[in-house]
Amino acid sequence: MNLKLENKVAIVTGGGSGIGFAIAKKLIEEGAYVVVTGRRAKVLADAVERLGEKATGIATDVTNLSSLKSMFVDVKQKYGRIDILVANAGGGLHAPLGKITEEQIDSQFSTNVKGVVLTVQEALPLLGSGSSVVIVGSTSSVDPGPTMSIYGATKAAVRNMVRSWISELRGTGIRINILSPGPTNTDALREGFGDHAQEGLAQLREKSPMGRIGEPEEIAAVAAFLASDAASYVNGIELFADGGASQA
DSSP: OOOOOTTOEEEEETTTSHHHHHHHHHHHHTTOEEEEEESOHHHHHHHHHHHOTTEEEEEOOTTOHHHHHHHHHHHHHHTSOEEEEEEOOOOOOOOOTTSOOHHHHHHHHIIIIIHHHHHHHHHGGGEEEEEEEEEEOOGGGTOOOTTOHHHHHHHHHHHHHHHHHHHHTTTSOOEEEEEEEOSBSSHHHHHHHGGGHHHHHHHHHHHSTTSSOBOHHHHHHHHHHHHSGGGTTOOSOEEEESTTGGGO
16 A cells, blocks of 8 residues: 655654664655654664664653754754654553552653653644644553553553543644554563563463564554555544454
């Protein structure tokens, strides 16, 4: 499918690795110019080199308002607009009830909730009619599983915010949707299991009706669809890309 993203201007937060990198790569393949952001300058520079001449990297911390403002000023100066915003930056920590720390609560809500709010809010002046916002959520919004209660709570919060935002943006022509991947084959997923990565991955494959976890490129394809005019009448949904695992 040709998604007709030629000369579209896209931002992908957390685009230096994993799902974010795969989304940036897919958008570029479909013709877009892509600004990738992230906190790790070296990872970001490596990603831009791999993505090629249609990619630009801007070191940005989505939990820091001044950092976000600076990034959007740069985007405005270079492109003048945003056609596609992918709010992907986020992360989760495993901790069972009884061992959840204040720092774990603060860090996850700061990135996954505050970071999304600030990113979307600061992008609004550059988003016009026909633009698309894709927020990368997680199936943990409905099925967090053991030790992931705080992470799941942050993703459920984002889902509820979008329900409100689409009403507030009535008449602007701006669409906002959530793409919620299931377990996806990334370094971050394996690192989250620590020394129990093989056991954890086996459990995830067993839970999936398809008998496997997802690949970043599969999630990227869904993100590109939601970003494109092919999804012009899709607004306010949470689209699960998890092989059916959260429904089983």
